[in-house]
């Protein structure tokens with residue numbers, strides 16, 4: 222296969238993957254797999270396919286509006302493949318520096334490859350019209366908040382009402398590519414040593430001011446390039462989740478439960494930050510995801526107790542010994558990590574938020590009795606929606622006489638009625654919420 226053909230395949234795989242996310246509700250990793258990304262042999266083609274897939278998902282709501290303005294009439298359902306081909310081509314034309322004529326001609330080539338010759342004229346005309354009308358289309362987009370922000374209307378409305386002063390920055394940050402941050406396994410290396418290893422490998426990076434074991438790379442790189450990754454010197458983790466271990470205020474000998482643990486990023490950090498001197502249990506509901514915890518602990522050299530079970534049903538897994546510390550990193554909408562997972566904007570529905578809030582309340586209610594007198598429970602989500610964050614904690618504090626909030630006193634994030642909220646992009650971090658509850 223020639224390089225040109227490879228590129229066509231990469232483009233087509235990206236287009237199939239976007240369709241699988243939008244129409245079948247697959248997440249982007251699974252969609253790329255099902256679309257055949259593993260058949261690409263050249264790593265440059267893999268990166269190219271991913272960048273088109275992720276970019277199209279990131280700008281999906283905007284691209285759909287542009288396409289609707291360019292089509293005389295909607296495409297029939299049976300021609301959804303052409304619809305997604307046009308969306309991915311419009312992404313390349315509007316948001317990348319790839320040569321415009323190449324994008325148009327290679328997109329038309331794909332039409333022939335998939336035996337839809339009839340559509341070649343249409344595809345050619347739509348893309349050429351886009352190039353002719355770019356400025357007037359941009360003016361129209363600027364007047365439409367959904368298209369401009371490229372967020373679904375329901376989500377945009379919640380973000381606007383929850384963060385009236387910050388919503389523009391939030392939606393802008395959600396559409397940027399996230400930086401790549403690392404957490405040094407301080408049991409195997411030090412930050413200074415590891416920065417030296419990165420330098421030797423030609424990878425430029427800076428220490429985080431916020432997480433003592435955190436490093437942010439100047440540009441993302443493939444994991445295989447990270448020195449000592451397989452030997453457990455380092456993990457890939459954003460700076461915001463690296464705050465959990467410190468906020469837990471760990472002391473030697475404590476019994477610690479990480480109640481929603483997979484893939485084990487925070488579990489491993491707890492083991493590292495406490496030098497293995499706490500008795501740590503990682504609990505996870507999903508058996509497949511449990512395997513990821515085991516893999517990570519093996520790579521990093523942590524020996525901890527890993528249990529499969531439902532945190533809402535302690536009677537099925539709990540020994541009866543209460544915990545000094547509980548981390549509840551609750552399942553959530555992921556609205557704080559949209560910049561890493563733009564598929565969230567397509568996969569989540571407005572109705573999910575109340576369901577997630579119910580699940581978060583259930584988890585908190587079920588885990589609270591497992592905490593010792595004087596013990597601390599850290600509630601965390603990677604969401605920026607109050608419905609999943611301070612509202613959950615506010616109502617829990619009203620209902621639970623023995624729960625008292627321990628204010629988190631730090632020089633980052635936004636103090637809320639309960640807890641603190643980090644918004645995406647602040648100090649380069651993902652959007653995260655933390656609240657610390659103590660049992661009196």
Ligand SMILES: C[S@@+](CC[C@H](N)C(=O)[O-])C[C@H]1O[C@@H](n2cnc3c(N)ncnc32)[C@H](O)[C@@H]1O
Nearest residue numbers: 481482483484485486487505506507531532550
């Ligand atoms: C936000 S993720 C946790 C991320 C993890 N703490 C980390 O830092 O790598 C939430 C996890 O909770 C798990 N989960 C959801 N409901 C659960 C339940 N009832 N009991 C235990 N785990 C649950 C999900 O399968 C998911 O792996």
